Amino acid sequence: MDLFEENVLQATRRQFIGRTATGIGTAALASLLNPQLFAETSAPESAGLGGVLPGFHHAPKAKRVIYLFMSGAPSQLDMWDYKPELEKMFDQDLPDSVRQGQRITTMTSGQARLPIAPTMFKFNQHGGNGTWVSELLPHTASVVDDLAVIKTVNTEAINHDPAITYIQTGSQLPGRPSLGAWLSYGLGTMNRDLPEFVVLNSSWSAKRDAQALYNRLWGSGWLPSKHQGVALRSTGDPVLYLSNPQGVSGSTRRRMLDSLAALNEKKFEEVGDPEINARISQYEMAFRMQTSVPDLVDITDEPEHILEMYGPDVHKPGTFSYNCLLARRLAERNVRFTQVFIRGWDQHGNLPNDIKSQCSDVDQGCAALLKDLKQRGMLDDTLVLWGGEFGRTVYSQGTLTKTNYGRDHHPRCYTMWMAGAGVKSGITYGETDDFSYNVVENPVHIHDLNATVLHLLGIDHERLTYRFQGRDFRLTDIHGNLIDGLMA
């Protein structure tokens, strides 16, 4: 809607509502009557979806995404990529023919040997297609028929910061918008009470020394900052500055906002700047969030059998299980993109112990989330992803024993899974060699993964662009191929 048209509507609205002596309350009332009148005008918006895209590029399969991000890089060898032959090769050197001179990190490049460390965990076949899953993931194994397990995800980055920035933003260098920010920019929002991109950071049980996360991972880069992810916090206000100051009741705040709206409305009449109306509506949304956010995080209305499904952790705010439940509640409220982060997967040493605690942190929550979405019919239009920024090496970092080893960073192949909207279920995609070192068949580069995610959301990844510093940028840069084999 252009401003002129909006002005006319404003006038009509005023005549319709009439005015009290001071105009108090009209803003609030009007926004209830027709929120579109207060549609934000500060950024280019389209009528259709509220984002820059006038419509979907093609019919979307997924309405929303829940992305479970395992920060630090979980070991594919101990969880998903079953290599039984390795058992016989315990402590043998990794053949040069496998490594092929590949660059390895300085954390192991100085080691005299690169001894093969077979997983010490047992694998079993699960589901209708007999997918191999480690004993570390009993709950996830029970829903494996809903998953597309991708064994051949790969990236060029070999260290955490560039790698996680890469998969999140399409570039190893900081500064570009994250996937969720692109979605907000392209598609706008599906609800008026909550942000369209929400981030949940989880507590973790493995060693405390974990890789950092960065606000840029859910940042908007050079896109307007309103597209950045909003990190909900597990202590204090879930959204920053949500609560009124002590001593200020809801009714005191309401009265203050009414006066504020009256003053701002008056200003609008004087200068006609549509940003003022946008501001009035944002204050009303802030007020609505003071109700909608506490309602979102109040899980006391969940029945006991649901809470049980997510496991005992669900009662502790900030745990991965709790965040999985919140992710479902956000999806129900039509938040388009929710990303749950959990750190602690960077297991260079003492991997067997640490991976056990990490898996027990995430396993039940992952499975419960899928079951919960499915029983509500929401798995049909919700896309769920699980994975980290790269994989881990078949050779041990540090001392190797039968019961203890560590694994270094490995970018050439690792495992992620997808489930839900538009994704083939019960499949394993791609093959790695006997060492889970190189891709043998059907590689999925992280650009391919991002292109496919956008595709499932109805976006052609080559056509969602933003011009900055003289060129058009996109999430997949100049790369990315759709992975047809993953899509139903």
Added chain:
Amino acid sequence: MTVNRFWQQYFGTGLVKTTEDFGSQERASHPELLDWLAVHFIDTGWDVKAFQKLIVMSGTYRQSSHVTPELHKRDPANRLLARGPRFRLDAEMIRDNALFLSGQMNDQIGGASVKPYQPPGLWEAVGYTSSNTAKFQKDEGDALYRRSMYTFWKRTSPPPSMTTFDAPSRETCTVKRERTNTPLQALNLLNDIQFVEAARKFAERILREGGETTTDKVNFGYRWATSHVADEQELAILSELYEQNLEEFTNDPTSAEQLLNVGDSTPDPVMNPAELAAWTMVANTLLNMDETIVKE
């Protein structure tokens, strides 16, 4: 390039809109003016200060920001400058402006960065666990009220009141900020301790310096916040708000007490708590007004 960026500072948009990239981008709205400004800047010995004066004293800059539907239809983004600029202040200026109005501003120049109020847990949530900035420790006293350019910047978790108002993350060079308008900004200005405390201290100033009557006091606060006199309607809105709040806080002294304890600074003990709390809500309103955080 340089004069175009100065222009952007004052008008919100450069004569060439893409200040970061002249290249093959959009043409200058006033190419001859841009040329003249550039040559003038060189001819006056690259005198930056004189150049700022030149802009702020120009007829173009001193125009009213008022926009009619007709004018807006013809030039929605005001590229032709038939009216004065009108845009929201930058993040740093919004906070500095509140500190200034409250009388708390610490105008010391130079020195180490400071850590003013920040909600707990932000650094811990993302930071490297063994880093020397793993845990946020707020500073005390005067350090809380320094200008925002001195605020400590942790790049994994920049100060939220800055990034919420579009301060760049400082990861890529940004010469042109976006200006968004979001509910998180509203919450920030309404409820952040820094801004509530500023409202409280602004209220003390209103009580101390604002004159005898409620009208005088409203006028005082309004004038400081907006640089112009309130009209009858504005006076009525804010006076009514004050009276209603005064009644409420008089009946509920605990709430008044609580509100007056937000922030590290102590309230003026000689002031009536209910009155001060009621004026704090008025000041909170003034600090949130569009006109206060927008330059016109």
